[in-house]
Amino acid sequence: MIEPNHLFVYGTLRAESAHPMAHRLRVAAKLLGRGHAPGLLYDLGTYAAAIFAPDQRYRVIGDVFTLGPNPRLLADLDKYEGVTGVEDADDMFQRIVIEVALDRGGSVEAWVYGLKQAPRARLIGSGDFIADRRLRKPRALHP
Numbered sequence: 370m371i372e373p374n375h376l377f378v379y380g381t382l383r384a385e386s387a388h389p390m391a392h393r394l395r396v397a398a399k400l401l402g403r404g405h406a407p408g409l410l411y412d413l414g415t416y417a418a419a420i421f422a423p424d425q426r427y428r429v430i431g432d433v434f435t436l437g438p439n440p441r442l443l444a445d446l447d448k449y450e451g452v453t454g455v456e457d458a459d460d461m462f463q464r465i466v467i468e469v470a471l472d473r474g475g476s477v478e479a480w481v482y483g484l485k486q487a488p489r490a491r492l493i494g495s496g497d498f499i500a501d502r503r504l505r506k507p508r509a510l511h512p
Contacts, residue, residue, distance in 0.1 A: 375479035376446070377406060377469045379431030380417030380498045390449045394502040398440045404469040405430045406481070410498060411490040415449045417498040418484045421467050432496040433479055434470055443480070461485065 376398065381388040384400050405428040408421035419429045427506065443464075447454065450462045462482045470476045493501045 373466055373478040373480055375401065375438050375469070376434045376436055376443075377404060377431050377459065377467065377481040379410060380492065381415075381430050382446075382497045383434075383499055384432045385488075385499050390446070393445065394434060396441070396472040397439055399437050399464050401410045401433040401435050401471070401477070402419070403430065403472040404433045404477075405472070405496065406467050406469045408483070408496075409487070410493040410496050411484075412493050412501065413488060413490050414496075415483075417493065418462070418488060419481075420487055421465070424467070427494070428496045430495075430500075433471060433477060436480075444509055446482075452482065 378394070382391045382394055384391070384395060406421055407423055407425040407427070408419045408429040409425060409427055410419045410429045421429065430438055447464060452460050452462050452464050461484065463485055464480050465483050466478055467477045467481050469477050495501055
């Protein structure tokens with residue numbers, strides 16, 4: 370299998386996120402644009418998690434990054450996501466390859482961190498973690 374040269378992110382790693390790992394990703398990779406993939410997005414409090422399935426009618430919205438030649442970036446992201454790569458480990462997430470439709474047209478194969486099993490958590494029906502956060506925690510308006 371040829372490893373993809375793209376990464377799809379849908380939560381704290383999105384380009385708009387202020388999280389330090391999102392900053393690390395923006396510096397080490399190039400933002401290709403927004404995209405979406407069939408799946409279910411869940412609110413786990415301070416972060417989002419998703420299960421991807423090609424036949425799912427819901428969509429997970431996120432950003433697609435083109436990865437550079439630095440293999441350390443994926444290793445750092447695996448650590449951040451708690452992915453050990455050990456088959457029988459109790460990792461919550463796994464790094465898998467999915468097809469992501471780009472908002473500007475076309476699609477790419479991309480790595481994504483997906484849940485191994487469905488959580489007992491609130492489903493984000495819009496599929497957009499950033500938009501959901503803005504609705505649930507609006508900033509005060511300044512006169």
